[in-house]
Amino acid sequence: MKWNKKDILGIKELSPDEIQFILDTADSFVEISTRDIKKVPTLRGKTIINFFVEASTRTRTSFEIAGKRLSADTVNISPSSSSLVKGETLLDTARNLEAMSSDIVVIRHHASGVPHMIAKHTRSSIINAGDGTHEHPTQALLDMMTIQSEKGSISGLKIAIVGDIFHSRVARSNILGMTKMGADVHVAGPATMLPPFVDQWGVSVHTHMDDAIRNADVIMMLRIQTERENQNIFPSLREYSRYYCLNSDKVKLARQDVMVMHPGPMNRGVEISSDVADGVHSVILKQVAYGIALRMALLYLLAGETK
Amino acid sequence: MKWNKKDILGIKELSPDEIQFILDTADSFVEISTRDIKKVPTLRGKTIINFFVEASTRTRTSFEIAGKRLSADTVNISPSSSSLVKGETLLDTARNLEAMSSDIVVIRHHASGVPHMIAKHTRSSIINAGDGTHEHPTQALLDMMTIQSEKGSISGLKIAIVGDIFHSRVARSNILGMTKMGADVHVAGPATMLPPFVDQWGVSVHTHMDDAIRNADVIMMLRIQTERENQNIFPSLREYSRYYCLNSDKVKLARQDVMVMHPGPMNRGVEISSDVADGVHSVILKQVAYGIALRMALLYLLAGETK
Amino acid sequence: MKWNKKDILGIKELSPDEIQFILDTADSFVEISTRDIKKVPTLRGKTIINFFVEASTRTRTSFEIAGKRLSADTVNISPSSSSLVKGETLLDTARNLEAMSSDIVVIRHHASGVPHMIAKHTRSSIINAGDGTHEHPTQALLDMMTIQSEKGSISGLKIAIVGDIFHSRVARSNILGMTKMGADVHVAGPATMLPPFVDQWGVSVHTHMDDAIRNADVIMMLRIQTERENQNIFPSLREYSRYYCLNSDKVKLARQDVMVMHPGPMNRGVEISSDVADGVHSVILKQVAYGIALRMALLYLLAGETK
Numbered sequence: 001m002k003w004n005k006k007d008i009l010g011i012k013e014l015s016p017d018e019i020q021f022i023l024d025t026a027d028s029f030v031e032i033s034t035r036d037i038k039k040v041p042t043l044r045g046k047t048i049i050n051f052f053v054e055a056s057t058r059t060r061t062s063f064e065i066a067g068k069r070l071s072a073d074t075v076n077i078s079p080s081s082s083s084l085v086k087g088e089t090l091l092d093t094a095r096n097l098e099a100m101s102s103d104i105v106v107i108r109h110h111a112s113g114v115p116h117m118i119a120k121h122t123r124s125s126i127i128n129a130g131d132g133t134h135e136h137p138t139q140a141l142l143d144m145m146t147i148q149s150e151k152g153s154i155s156g157l158k159i160a161i162v163g164d165i166f167h168s169r170v171a172r173s174n175i176l177g178m179t180k181m182g183a184d185v186h187v188a189g190p191a192t193m194l195p196p197f198v199d200q201w202g203v204s205v206h207t208h209m210d211d212a213i214r215n216a217d218v219i220m221m222l223r224i225q226t227e228r229e230n231q232n233i234f235p236s237l238r239e240y241s242r243y244y245c246l247n248s249d250k251v252k253l254a255r256q257d258v259m260v261m262h263p264g265p266m267n268r269g270v271e272i273s274s275d276v277a278d279g280v281h282s283v284i285l286k287q288v289a290y291g292i293a294l295r296m297a298l299l300y301l302l303a304g305e306t307k
Numbered sequence: 308m309k310w311n312k313k314d315i316l317g318i319k320e321l322s323p324d325e326i327q328f329i330l331d332t333a334d335s336f337v338e339i340s341t342r343d344i345k346k347v348p349t350l351r352g353k354t355i356i357n358f359f360v361e362a363s364t365r366t367r368t369s370f371e372i373a374g375k376r377l378s379a380d381t382v383n384i385s386p387s388s389s390s391l392v393k394g395e396t397l398l399d400t401a402r403n404l405e406a407m408s409s410d411i412v413v414i415r416h417h418a419s420g421v422p423h424m425i426a427k428h429t430r431s432s433i434i435n436a437g438d439g440t441h442e443h444p445t446q447a448l449l450d451m452m453t454i455q456s457e458k459g460s461i462s463g464l465k466i467a468i469v470g471d472i473f474h475s476r477v478a479r480s481n482i483l484g485m486t487k488m489g490a491d492v493h494v495a496g497p498a499t500m501l502p503p504f505v506d507q508w509g510v511s512v513h514t515h516m517d518d519a520i521r522n523a524d525v526i527m528m529l530r531i532q533t534e535r536e537n538q539n540i541f542p543s544l545r546e547y548s549r550y551y552c553l554n555s556d557k558v559k560l561a562r563q564d565v566m567v568m569h570p571g572p573m574n575r576g577v578e579i580s581s582d583v584a585d586g587v588h589s590v591i592l593k594q595v596a597y598g599i600a601l602r603m604a605l606l607y608l609l610a611g612e613t614k
Numbered sequence: 615m616k617w618n619k620k621d622i623l624g625i626k627e628l629s630p631d632e633i634q635f636i637l638d639t640a641d642s643f644v645e646i647s648t649r650d651i652k653k654v655p656t657l658r659g660k661t662i663i664n665f666f667v668e669a670s671t672r673t674r675t676s677f678e679i680a681g682k683r684l685s686a687d688t689v690n691i692s693p694s695s696s697s698l699v700k701g702e703t704l705l706d707t708a709r710n711l712e713a714m715s716s717d718i719v720v721i722r723h724h725a726s727g728v729p730h731m732i733a734k735h736t737r738s739s740i741i742n743a744g745d746g747t748h749e750h751p752t753q754a755l756l757d758m759m760t761i762q763s764e765k766g767s768i769s770g771l772k773i774a775i776v777g778d779i780f781h782s783r784v785a786r787s788n789i790l791g792m793t794k795m796g797a798d799v800h801v802a803g804p805a806t807m808l809p810p811f812v813d814q815w816g817v818s819v820h821t822h823m824d825d826a827i828r829n830a831d832v833i834m835m836l837r838i839q840t841e842r843e844n845q846n847i848f849p850s851l852r853e854y855s856r857y858y859c860l861n862s863d864k865v866k867l868a869r870q871d872v873m874v875m876h877p878g879p880m881n882r883g884v885e886i887s888s889d890v891a892d893g894v895h896s897v898i899l900k901q902v903a904y905g906i907a908l909r910m911a912l913l914y915l916l917a918g919e920t921k
Contacts (some may be wrong), residue, residue, distance in 0.1 A: 033715040037659030037685070045344030047372060057691055058710055065661060065714050068687040072345070073375040078366055088572030096365055096571065099595035101340040101370050264710065265702030290711035354679060380682040384671055395879030403672055403878065406902035407679050408647040521906070531815030 003301040006121040006212055007126040010135035011176040019177060023145050026290070026297035030149075032069060033292055043072035046103040046303045051077045051094075052129070054110040057263060059129050059138075062288070063106050066295035070301070072103075086178060094118040103303040107131075125302040132169050139174035142294040144181060146287045147218055150259055155182030160212040160254075163222030163271055164193040164233070170263045171222055175201055189210035190246065192233045209244050216254040220261040221246050224271045237270055247273040251281060259283050310608045312359050314433040316484040317442035326484060330452050332584055333597070333604035334358065337456075339376060340599055350379035353410040353610045358384045358401075359436070361417040365571060366436050366445075369595070370413050373602035375568070379410075387557040401425040410610040415436075429560040440474050445605065446570055447480035447600040451488060453590055454525055456597065457566055462489030467519040467561075469551060470529030470578055471500040471540070482508055487568040495519035499540045517552050523561040531578045544577055545553045552581040558588060566590050621733040621740040624749035625790040632825040633791060637759050638909035644763075657686035660717040660825070660917045665691045665708075666743070668724040672878060673743050673752075676902070677720050677773060680909035684715075686917070708732040717917040721745075731866035747781050753877055755765040756908040760847045760901045761832055764873055769796030774868075776858060777836030777885055778807040778847070785836055790816055797841060802826035803858065806847045814869055823858050834875040835860050838885045851884055861887040862917040865895060873897050896912045 001021045011019070032038055052060050060076065066076040077097075090109075097105055103123045107115050112132030119126035130136040149152050159178055165171045165187050178185050179202040187198065188206040199205050206212045213219050217245045224244075228238060234240045251258060260272075260281040268274045277284060308328045318326070325574030327545060339488040341344055345590040359367050367383065382402075383479045397416075404412055411432045414422050426433040437443040454461050466485055472478045472494050486490050486509040493506065495513040495518050506512050513519045531551075541547045558565060567579075575581045584591060616637045625633070648788055662681045666674050674690065681688040691711075704723075711719055718739045721729050724747030729825040744750040759770050773792055779785045779801050792799050793816040801812065802820040813819050820826045827833050833844060838858075840851060848854045865872060874886075874895040882888045 001920070035659065038715060045342065045346035045376075047345060047375075049368075057707075058379055061689055061691065061711070064689050065687070065716075065814060068661075068689070069659075073372070075371050075375070077368065089575065090571060092571070092575075093364075095592055096595050097368070099592040100369060100599055101345060102372075103515070140860075169617035191721060195689055266706060268703065285713040287708055287843075288710050289715070308668075351681075352649065352653035354652060355680075356675075381681070382675055382678050382682070384675065399878070399880060400671075402899055403902050404675070404897040407676060407906055408652060408903070409679075562819065 003187065005155040006302070007115070008298055008302070009116050009119055009126065009128045011137045011140050011173045011180070012135065014137075014177075016180045019141070019144065019181060022141055022294070022301070023148055024295060025301060026141075026145050026294040027149070029293040029296040029300070030290070032296070033289070033304040038069050039071060039256045040069065043067070043070035047101060048072045048074045048104045048106065048299060048303070049077060049097050049102045050074060050106045051097065052108045054108045054130065056108055056130065058288075059108065062291045063129065063295050066299055068293050069292070070296055070304075071245055072301055080307075090114060091121055092116060094122050096195060098122045098124045101137050105301060109164050116144045117243060117266060119253075127298060127302070130169055133169055133172070135173045135176075136169040136172050137296065138291075138295060139170050139243055141178045142287060142291040143174055143220065143261060143263070144177050145290045145294050146261065146283055147259065149290065150286070151217065154178060155196075156184070157217040158184045158186065159218040160188065160222065161220045161222065162188045162212060162246065163224060164208055165189050165222070166193045166195045167225065168188045168222050174220065175203055179203065186212040186216070190234055190240070209250065210253055213246075213250060214253045216258055218259045218261060219246060219251070219254055223263060223265060224267055226267060226270070241270050245269070245271055245273060246276050248279070251276055253280075261287060264288070312450065313609070314422070315444055315605055315609070316423050316426055316433065316435050316481045318444045318447050318487070319442065319485075321484075323487045326448070326451065328372075329448055329604060329608070330455055330603070332608060333392060333448075333452050334456070335602040336595070336600040336603040336607070339603070340596070343487070345376050346378060347376065348378045349607055349611050350377035353413045354380040354382065354408060355379045355413065355610070356384060356404050357413045358404065358410045358420055359363065359415045361415045363415055363437065365595075366415065367554075369598045370436065370602050374574055376599070377606055377611075380528060380556050380604065382392050385574045397421060398425060399426055401429050405429045405431045409608060417525055434605060435490065435573050435600060437476055440476055440479070440482045442483075443476040444480050445598075445602060446477050447484045448605075449594060449601040450481055450568060450570070451525065452597045452601050453486050453568065453594050454566065457590060457593070461485060463491070464524040465493065465522060466525040466527065467493045467518055467523040468497065468527045468529065469495045469519060469553065470531060472496050472505060472529070473500045473502045474532065481527065482510055486510065490491045493519040493523070497541055499549070504604070517560055520553075520557060521560045523565055525566045525568060526553060526558070528571065528579045530572060531574055533574060533577070548577050552576070552578055552580060553583050555586070558583055558586075571595070620916070621729070622751055622916070623730050623733055623740065623742050625751045625754050625787045625794070626749065627861055628661055628751075628791075628794075630794045633755070633795060635646045636755055636908070636911060636915070637762055639915060640755075640759050640908040641763070643907040643914070644904070645658070646910070647903070648874070652683050653685060654683065655685045655912055656918050657681070657684035660686040661689065661715060662686045662715045662718045662720065662913060662917070663689045663691060663711050664720045665711065666722045667898045668744065669721045670722055670744065672902075673720045673722065676910050678741065680906050682736055684912065684913055684918075685908070704728060705732060705735055708736050708738075712736045713742060718913060739914060741916070744783055747786070748781055749787045749790075750783040751787050752905075752909060752912065753784050753795065754791045755912075756905040757788055757834065757875060758791050758906045759908050760773065760875065760897055761865065761873065762902070763904065764897060765831065768792060769839060771831040772798045772800065772829060773832040773834065774800045774830040775801065775834045775836065776802045776823055776826060777838060779803050779812060780807045780809045781838070783837045788834065789817055793817065800826040800830070804848055806855070823853040823864065827860075828867045830872055832875060833860060833865070833868055833875045837877065837879060838881055840881060840884070855884050859883070859885055859887060859889055860890050862889050862893070865890055865893075875901060878902070
């Protein structure tokens with residue numbers, strides 16, 4: 001297969017074959033980060049701009065390290081500095097970055113759809129690093145890469161996603177991807193955290209966590225946004241935690257070889273207990289490591305092959 | 308010609324020959340950013356510090372990319388971090404950067420004259436990236452480079468600069484440079500935005516925009532600082548826009564091959580209409596692209612040749 | 615000697631032999647920053663993360679330049695971005711950085727002991743770049759390097775440290791190091807700025823500055839934290855300055871070849887007069903220059919040799 005997409009905007013836009021191709025390409029980048037000299041010259045002379053209008057330490061750091069290990073020139077634009085381009089439209093900012101001959105712009109924005117809009121109007125490759133409550137495709141790809149690497153394949157697995165499905169772009173991208181790759185996806189959360197028409201997304205919907213995780217091969221816990229505590233979505237963190245925290249008792253409901261995932265940052269004791277987060281089933285830090293390889297693969301596919 | 312200035316502090320300090328030499332040198336750097344591998348080893352092992360006490364996304368990004376394409380080590384110091392050096396004089400900060408063996412310090416500061424003061428007391432080369440309402444020489448140089456590249460030469464052209472001439476360091480540097488290079492410069496703006504004694508700057512002064520842009524070869528629109536709306540400089544943005552917005556009707560007053568420029572960021576609908584900003588006369592994004600080449604040339608002249 | 619420590623957490627953890635070995639190694643890095651091409655490939659492909667939860671322009675810049683001159687990939691995480699990882703424990707953040715295959719994490723934190731805690735739970739090498747009021751080992755090492763380079767040796771010298779000994783991690787680390795290296799250390803400050811039991815630290819304690827600096831070979835002035843003015847530690851800056859400012863009259867009490875040091879940033883006119891800061895005895899800017907070499911040595915010892 002030859003890669004021919006300009007952008008990575010969402011899992012929605014990717015075919016199963018394309019997802020598989022990305023995951024396979026990413027596999028070949030895992031080894032680089034284990035070397036003594038963790039650097040290859042692949043993207044030397046390419047300019048990658050991390051344009052993060054919404055702040056993010058871990059995703060930005062992951063992209064920056066990925067770019068540097070490929071020898072690209074990486075430039076960060078942070079929320080504080082970008083907010084200073086007052087009065088300028090986002091598209092003008094993006095066109096400016098393009099005029100500086102950027103090869104790839106990695107963009108995170110609090111508004112859904114921004115990366116798509118920018119991608120349509122610039123020749124630079126755009127990678128969506130999270131847009132509003134819409135998609136976070138690179139997170140879903142690294143999650144799928146983790147599952148495939150650890151379980152051999154995604155197809156046929158029972159995967160439970162638990163938490164605030166409604167507001168989570170991680171959930172949305174993963175549901176789109178995992179169902180495309182043939183998984184049996186179950187979601188669970190309080191009714192206030194389930195999107196309308198979620199039953200039409202090709203997943204099984206539960207309000208009881210136990211029903212979702214029973215015999216699951218994979219449990220993915222979502223970060224609860226504690227700042228939503230006063231927004232009438234859930235009564236209290238303690239109440240939420242009582243019903244939707246993954247602790248070691250809950251884990252026993254799943255398959256013995258169940259894999260526990262979390263996109264981070266974790267609220268220990270809220271959506272996941274510490275013994276589970278640090279326990280034998282947890283692959284949470286492996287997700288982070290695979291994230292570097294996955295992002296190296298995407299940067300390579302967008303900047304390395306096509307130009 | 309051999310370059311022998313330590314610093315780039317203002318257009319005022321540059322002779323016409325020096326300006327021409329910079330523009331010609333910059334020409335030879337344009338091609339690098341069009342390559343597949345946009346990188347040359349020219350400044351390998353040089354340390355360039357972007358010391359931006361006043362925030363700026365685009366100028367800082369432009370300098371950072373320019374430095375990286377020359378293989379220099381670039382370090383950013385941002386307003387938030389630099390404000391933390393409380394109690395320390397600016398000169399002590401600069402001497403510290405010099406003691407770290409920095410080759411070039413690119414400095415932006417809200418106070419006029421700061422780069423000059425620092426340049427006098429350190430051996431590092433200083434580039435003024437904008438000081439107060441004083442000068443912004445690298446913007447003027449990239450503007451002149453754009454004109455020369457697109458029109459062949461600056462001498463003899465009628466150039467109109469429209470907007471808040473009083474508070475604009477871009478206007479000041481461009482007026483100094485363009486008159487030195489033999490252009491016929493016309494400025495226009497409301498009387499409150501014209502500096503005292505502007506008639507002694509070697510330009511024609513107009514309060515009616517039409518008089519300035521009629522038969523112009525180049526129209527440069529200045530960004531209106533919308534935060535000045537309540538400072539009694541102009542009644543309202545709408546009022547300002549009515550008289551000083553460059554729209555397609557106004558453009559017709561100029562020469563058929565007029566070039567429309569703007570230093571960015573644009574306030575679309577205020578000082579420039581969208582159809583003009585995106586129209587056939589606009590070279591606004593070319594200015595950005597030439598900006599990379601121009602800054603590469605300056606970094607090269609200051610760090611590459613002289614040491 | 616072969617280096618075998620994973621981390622640099624404090625001077626307390628270092629033996630005199632280890633300190634000497636670091637200083638000698640650092641010596642060999644001084645020359646690199648004087649070259650035309652200030653860069654060696656020693657740490658190519660290593661990932662160094664500057665994780666500064668407490669802001670610091672100069673220390674972060676020093677580490678970043680040191681890393682880049684060794685050709686390492688350096689990534690900055692600043693206070694504003696890191697504060698956004700709300701709800702996540704610091705240890706989880708550190709484990710995440712480790713999962714990204716970072717070789718060294720340089721950490722500054724407002725809480726004492728944080729680097730030690732993180733070092734214990736990660737395999738990455740940790741360098742303490744200042745933790746609370748506890749230690750600032752790289753500052754003390756660069757100070758000792760400065761003394762050794764300029765005076766030949768530390769042993770036997772009379773060294774006076776003057777100012778807020780209680781709240782200064784620089785003082786604490788230097789006292790630990792200098793006494794280990796055989797210096798005769800004298801501290802002076804108002805009683806409110808002397809730590810309890812400071813007499814048990816192996817130093818001579820004075821409340822009169824003159825007693826500390828008389829016949830001293832080295833005087834190290836500490837930065838007074840002017841924001842403490844209303845905390846009942848000292849009556850006023852003027853009052854403090856009257857008794858504890860190092861001016862040229864005071865300098866005459868010391869040995870003729872006395873060396874004046876200050877970790878920066880200086881409050882000119884408060885703890886040190888301008889003529890002394892800029893005078894012939896001052897090595898303040900040399901400290902900054904040695905700081906680059908010292909940090910290069912530490913990065914090299916932690917990442918270069920051991921892996």
